[in-house]
Amino acid sequence: MMEKGERNTAPPSLVGKGGGELGQTPKRRKPKNVAPAGWTAEQGAAKLPAVFERLRETYGERRWRPHQEPIDELVLTILSQRNTDRSTEQSYLTLRERFPTWEQVMHAPVEEIADAIRWSGLYQMKAPRIQGVLQRIDDERGNFDLRFLTEMPLAEAKAWLKALPGVGPKTTAIVLLFSLGMPAFPVDTHVYRISQRLGLIGPKVSEAGAHDVLEAMLAPSQMFEFHVNMIAHGRHICHAIGPKCDRCPLLSLCPFGQSRLGTTTTPGKEESPPHA
Numbered sequence: 001m002m003e004k005g006e007r008n009t010a011p012p013s014l015v016g017k018g019g020g021e022l023g024q025t026p027k028r029r030k031p032k033n034v035a036p037a038g039w040t041a042e043q044g045a046a047k048l049p050a051v052f053e054r055l056r057e058t059y060g061e062r063r064w065r066p067h068q069e070p071i072d073e074l075v076l077t078i079l080s081q082r083n084t085d086r087s088t089e090q091s092y093l094t095l096r097e098r099f100p101t102w103e104q105v106m107h108a109p110v111e112e113i114a115d116a117i118r119w120s121g122l123y124q125m126k127a128p129r130i131q132g133v134l135q136r137i138d139d140e141r142g143n144f145d146l147r148f149l150t151e152m153p154l155a156e157a158k159a160w161l162k163a164l165p166g167v168g169p170k171t172t173a174i175v176l177l178f179s180l181g182m183p184a185f186p187v188d189t190h191v192y193r194i195s196q197r198l199g200l201i202g203p204k205v206s207e208a209g210a211h212d213v214l215e216a217m218l219a220p221s222q223m224f225e226f227h228v229n230m231i232a233h234g235r236h237i238c239h240a241i242g243p244k245c246d247r248c249p250l251l252s253l254c255p256f257g258q259s260r261l262g263t264t265t266t267p268g269k270e271e272s273p274p275h276a
């Protein structure tokens with residue numbers, strides 16, 4: 001089932017609450033994550049291997065294994081937008097209990113779908129969106145099996161998913177990576193914030209644009225682990241408000257953290273990693 005703590009990517013893990021694909025503006029103001037002065041893309045790319053290794057030392061090696069069916073992952077990820085893992089799971093399980101097949105979900109009165117997912121934020125918007133996605137898939141494919149995407153080049157598979165109503169780069173990458181094992185890199189609010197602070201991406205790179213930038217920097221075999229460990233780091237150490245820079249294993253690589261603490265740390269001087 002779901003491994004939320006890893007995705008949320010904000011979806012329910014693995015996907016965090018990053019959302020952003022429903023066109024809503026987050027209410028809470030977050031501090032600006034300033035990229036280092038004189039930042040260059042080359043510097044960001046050169047830093048990534050060290051970041052990857054320190055995250056592995058801290059949170060462990062992660063191995064991809066097949067998750068659920070891609071259509072399940074797709075709906076689950078839509079439900080997770082602007083939502084907590086717990087509420088997402090409650091909404092998803094209730095939806096599946098009341099409407100055991102996706103065909104039933106597609107044909108049900110929209111208010112009944114909304115009621116089934118009412119724990120999920122923006123549920124009144126998500127109910128018609130989910131039905132619209134299912135309808136489009138059924139119209140084009142005649143079923144809800146998305147495994148055909150693995151036979152497409154990555155860019156083509158992404159384009160196919162992004163053409164679905166309300167599906168953006170994060171949802172697309174989550175379905176391709178988590179469910180199908182394709183080399184797409186999802187960027188949620190945690191991944192985006194930490195990447196900015198570390199200087200892996202530049203100050204003008206948007207959250208949507210960060211998918212392609214970071215994806216190009218990673219080997220396919222690194223994508224799942226890096227995504228999951230970045231989320232773990234965002235949840236445990238590098239919070240949006242009040243990051244624990246003084247105990248962060250990435251401090252010597254992080255100009256934002258060094259600036260906050262008013263110090264420059266030499267490699268190897270960080271405290272023991274906070275095992276998640």
Ligand code: SF4
Pocket residue numbers: 194197198237238239243244245246248249250251254256257258
């Ligand atoms: S040093 Fe601070 S800002 Fe940088 S990654 Fe660590 S917790 Fe985040």
